Amino acid sequence: MGTSERKEREKERKKAMxxxxxxxxxxxxxxxxxxMDEVASRAEVSKGSLYLYFKNKTELVLGICEKASKLFAEEASKVLTKNLPGIELVVMLGQSFLNFVREHPExxxxxxxxxxxxxxxxxADSEYIVRCQDNIQNSFTCMVRAIQIGMQDGxxxxxxxxxxxxxxxxxxxxxxxxxxxxxxxxxxxxxxQDHQISLESVFENYIKLIGGGIATDGKKNKKINDS
Amino acid sequence: MGTSERKEREKERKKAMxxxxxxxxxxxxxxxxxxMDEVASRAEVSKGSLYLYFKNKTELVLGICEKASKLFAEEASKVLTKNLPGIELVVMLGQSFLNFVREHPExxxxxxxxxxxxxxxxxADSEYIVRCQDNIQNSFTCMVRAIQIGMQDGxxxxxxxxxxxxxxxxxxxxxxxxxxxxxxxxxxxxxxQDHQISLESVFENYIKLIGGGIATDGKKNKKINDS
DNA sequence: TTCCCATGCTGACTTTGAGTCATTTTTTGA
DNA sequence: TCAAAAAATGACTCAAAGTCAGCATGGGAA
Structure with missing residues (x-):
């Protein structure tokens, strides 16, 4: 009986819309x-339907947040698969975060x-909260992993x-x-805006400053000597 | 005719309430x-009066923001009067910011x-916005000054x-x-919360990391040699 | 003292938008 | 083909933002 499956998929599609x-x-x-009225009309459903899928406005926004946090967690875990020194993974995570926000301000x-x-x-009683927390926790764990990798590889x-x-x-x-x-x-x-400071150079300096602070910069390369 | 002055003060007092x-x-x-109804009843005025002083809810909150940004700007400029190396002024500004938020989360x-x-x-048409921007700009200028002082004193x-x-x-x-x-x-x-990380130590490390990055730390004390 | 006017104040009213639910439409399985 | 279940609808309720016609007060002139 594939009917219920198709129904399920159809439901998901509507939710996504x-x-x-x-x-x-x-x-x-x-x-x-x-x-909510505008969302309903743009999604070409009635207000009632909208409330059938999201129990209130907060949950609708949390639905977006769930997508967002999931997308970013995927991005972050992709970074971790790269074969690079830990410090560079950390920098890439920062860069991904910046790109993410620029591409998806909403x-x-x-x-x-x-x-x-x-x-x-x-x-407390919202499933969305829990899933958002999970996704954010996953992204955070990627950061911890990158740091651990960096500590490992020196x-x-x-x-x-x-x-x-x-x-x-x-x-x-x-x-x-x-x-x-x-x-x-x-x-x-x-x-x-007032001063002519570009975000590019601020971010670059951020990387330089933080990167400089956490990198081993040739002073104590015990781990590198081991390998 | 001191009447209008007293009236003015009375108005300010009510606004503050x-x-x-x-x-x-x-x-x-x-x-x-x-x-808004609750604010009105707590301030022991009618809703109409509240709207006489603040043209909408947004402006009411911006009124708080104006107080907040002014208070912090005063705090920041107080820091600048201290006779300390620039780097320590910068650290104190950060510390003040943290204390400010802890003491006044609202x-x-x-x-x-x-x-x-x-x-x-x-x-665009709100006086509050302009005043908030001014106050924030003032705090920011304190940070710039502290940095300039630090560059001056080496x-x-x-x-x-x-x-x-x-x-x-x-x-x-x-x-x-x-x-x-x-x-x-x-x-x-x-x-x-999950891990047992204290904010104290995170902030301490923040100071250490950033401080280390921007301090001259004995490498190039040209300005110090001059004096 | 009394009256008048300006200014400030009031709370009932209007409007907006979130959230509900009785009813209708569609789908499903017999 | 049809009855029961599921999904969808939009008119309704309700809460809270924002308005405004009329009321109160107090200071000055007659």
Missing amino acids: MLEAAEKVILEKGLDQLN YFRSMKFFDNLKESEAL SINDDYDPRELAVLLWGTSDGIVNLAYMQQNCPHYELM | MLEAAEKVILEKGLDQLN YFRSMKFFDNLKESEAL SINDDYDPRELAVLLWGTSDGIVNLAYMQQNCPHYELM
Whole structure:
């Protein structure tokens, strides 16, 4: 009986259509202008149907966030397959993050929404929350792995705890990437427009600064000597 | 005729009461639960009065953001008066930022709200936006000054452009401070809860990493030799 | 003291948009 | 072919943002 399978697929397809409609609205008008009636009409379904698939507006956005965090986690795990020194993997992860945000500002926006949820919003009882957390955790684990690889191959200074260093890199790169997002999407954000500072060179310096700090830079290559 | 002056002060006092009421609500329930009727009743005025002082909900939050950004700018300029090497001023600015967010999460929240405004929200025509931008610009200038002082006194490597370095430090410390905010205010944020990583040590390592990267650390103390 | 006007204040009302549900349409399997 | 189940609909309810016609107050002129 392949009927139920086809039905299942059809359901997924519709859900995807609704998410895509919502993404477009966010891209065009911003998250705060997202309106359920408009999403419904753009997805060519009734409002009732929309609520059949997503129990409220929060879950609709979390649906986007799930896609976003999954996509990025895939990106991150792809980076890890490359045969490169750990330090370069770390740099590539940062670069992927930046590209991701530039290519999908609406995804980054939905992830910020996720970040700022409070328990007050029907939070604990949502499957989406759990899946988003999982995906983010996976990306984070990629960062930890890259650092561990680097410590193993001697390209990264092993004075630090790998997980702690990962948190540090996660936080700082989120900050830098957020600058990029705001420069691109928030016209009133003036920190960089005023002066003629390019994000390219800021990011380059970020890599140089952080990279310099965590790399072994020829001082103590014990691991390299071993191999 | 001191009457109009007293009236003016009275108006300011009421405005401050309304802002305080709104801050309390944000602190207790979060920004997304902020509700104009509740603010009005807590401030012991009618809804109509509230709208007499703030033309909409967005401006009310921007009013808080104005206070917040002003407070922080004052904090930052206080740091600059200290008679210390530039590098230590930079570290103190970072530390102040972290303390600020810990002590006033609702202020940080309102600044995030400001950051994420789109032009769609009656944006260009708001006096608040301009004042917030000014205050933030002032804080940023403090960071630039601290860096310039450090380059002058030889405690900071002058390979970088001061403004570009300031953007870099601004972005990264915003990211780190954001981690602190989330850990404190968003129960679903699991990046650090899972592992037993303390924010203290992450921040310490942040200072060590960045500080190490920008400090002259005895390699090229040309300016120090001069004096 | 009394009245008048300006300014400030009020809360009932309008509007908008999230979320619901009784009803209709479509699909499925007998 | 048809009845029961599943899916879809959009008019409705309800909460909260935002408005406005009328009320209160207080300071100055008669």
